[in-house]
Amino acid sequence: MAAGKGTRMKSKLPKVLHLLAGRALLQHVLDTAAELSARQVVVITGHGAEEVEASITSSRSAASAIETNFVRQEPQLGTGHAVQQAAPVLRDDGIVVVLSGDVPLTRSDTLRQLIAACAGNKLALLTIDFADPTGYGRIVRQGEVVRAIVEHKDASAAQRAITEVYSGIMALPARQLKLWLSRLDKQNVQGEYYLTDIVKFAVADGVPVVAYKISDPLQVAGINSPVQLAELERAYQMRTAVQLMEQGVRLADPARLDVRGVLQCAQDVSIDVNCVFEGQVSLGDGVTIGANCVIANAVIASGAVIHPFTHIEGGKPGSKDAVEVGANARVGPFARLRPGARLAAEVHIGNFVEVKNSTLAKGAKANHLAYLGDATVGERVNYGAGSITANYDGAFKHQTVIEADVHIGSNCVLIAPVTIGAGGTVGGGSTIGKDTLPGTLSVARGKQVSIANWKRPSK
Numbered sequence: 001m002a003a004g005k006g007t008r009m010k011s012k013l014p015k016v017l018h019l020l021a022g023r024a025l026l027q028h029v030l031d032t033a034a035e036l037s038a039r040q041v042v043v044i045t046g047h048g049a050e051e052v053e054a055s056i057t058s059s060r061s062a063a064s065a066i067e068t069n070f071v072r073q074e075p076q077l078g079t080g081h082a083v084q085q086a087a088p089v090l091r092d093d094g095i096v097v098v099l100s101g102d103v104p105l106t107r108s109d110t111l112r113q114l115i116a117a118c119a120g121n122k123l124a125l126l127t128i129d130f131a132d133p134t135g136y137g138r139i140v141r142q143g144e145v146v147r148a149i150v151e152h153k154d155a156s157a158a159q160r161a162i163t164e165v166y167s168g169i170m171a172l173p174a175r176q177l178k179l180w181l182s183r184l185d186k187q188n189v190q191g192e193y194y195l196t197d198i199v200k201f202a203v204a205d206g207v208p209v210v211a212y213k214i215s216d217p218l219q220v221a222g223i224n225s226p227v228q229l230a231e232l233e234r235a236y237q238m239r240t241a242v243q244l245m246e247q248g249v250r251l252a253d254p255a256r257l258d259v260r261g262v263l264q265c266a267q268d269v270s271i272d273v274n275c276v277f278e279g280q281v282s283l284g285d286g287v288t289i290g291a292n293c294v295i296a297n298a299v300i301a302s303g304a305v306i307h308p309f310t311h312i313e314g315g316k317p318g319s320k321d322a323v324e325v326g327a328n329a330r331v332g333p334f335a336r337l338r339p340g341a342r343l344a345a346e347v348h349i350g351n352f353v354e355v356k357n358s359t360l361a362k363g364a365k366a367n368h369l370a371y372l373g374d375a376t377v378g379e380r381v382n383y384g385a386g387s388i389t390a391n392y393d394g395a396f397k398h399q400t401v402i403e404a405d406v407h408i409g410s411n412c413v414l415i416a417p418v419t420i421g422a423g424g425t426v427g428g429g430s431t432i433g434k435d436t437l438p439g440t441l442s443v444a445r446g447k448q449v450s451i452a453n454w455k456r457p458s459k
């Protein structure tokens, strides 16, 4: 269900598209469904339907290519009405799991247990005890047996005292669901079609109703406001931090880590404060990440050190745009690695150096204030401070090749396409537009003139 308005977000963006840990709320729910190997997903949209559908369609990966159907619910007449819209596309022989697009952190193993409780022929409700159950549907039992869910607004004083509430998540046979949906009415305080009314139909039809109760409130927490979104974000991040520490990762402060994607860490990784990881990042044995780094889509090999304030912005994971940092390389402080930066072992990239779509072979160094774009840099090259590849002529990008053991002085401009031959040297301040032969010294700058007895102007 993703049709609700989300008024309290006070945003133009539909609520289910707000991001938690870098992913849309609804995307979290769909990814959980993918973990269950669901045969089919039906997304019920309403408010901002076009935007929601476009966003989900564009972010679907081939790997999780579950059959996805969108159905529209317009206007929104309640949760029962929402699921009624989905009924025509649900296959009769399946189990339906009803989820809310604004409840992002339900775990797939919890849902597996719920499906097991449904056992193909029961109505299984995910429930939880809340000290303050205000606003939620109450689980009304007779003895141990579940008899009904009564919405807060419809509940008697005695029912309001019940602390076991319905989470909004249920599993049940599709065939039964369809029969019960056709019997819903709006005879309640809110004048809505309540999905929760099907519990009393199940009881009347002699279909067993089981409650699977969990104790972890995060898994059923819904988001209605920016404050709740931020709270859930922090809770999610703390969980991720704890999981990493349990694997042996040393975090300077688990409260100052943000993982917006998947962070894989080998042994003896340490991460200083205020680092943000996005997309897919993998850190090899003994990698050290300094404070205040932002790292997206990168594979960083063992022993590499990323100094503080480094920004790594890899492109699509697994593509040639992903960033690679080789074993024992040193990057930063204040370095910028853009899509397609590929550093081999022992490469050094220093402060205020930008690398884009360039390969640096083992032991190459660019330590200060430099730009390498569309370049292939050989082993042990030393690339001087302030030097740049002029890779763009205003229309096209061109390649620069710097062969092994070249020394580029400071403040050089290498006008691509150009090749600097192996072992060559380029004198500081040179503008190089023609290929150079291996082993040569190339100097391309105005000759120095020193004028004796020259008088400075004076008043």
Ligand code: UD1
Pocket (backbone or CB within 6 Å): 001, 002, 003, 004, 005, 044, 046, 073, 075, 076, 077, 078, 079, 080, 081, 082, 100, 101, 102, 135, 136, 137, 138, 149, 151, 165, 166, 167, 168, 193, 194, 195, 196, 222
């Ligand atoms: C619902 C349950 C309540 C439960 C609570 C848990 C009903 C009648 N009540 O109440 O028992 O304790 O969730 O959070 O089901 N939605 C639509 N179309 C609609 C109405 C809602 O798609 O017409 C979507 C909302 O966007 C949301 C979800 O369904 O994602 C739940 O709706 P919400 O209004 O939050 O239900 P509650 O009244 O909180």
Ligand code: MG
Pocket (backbone or CB within 6 Å): 222
């Ligand atoms: Mg709600």
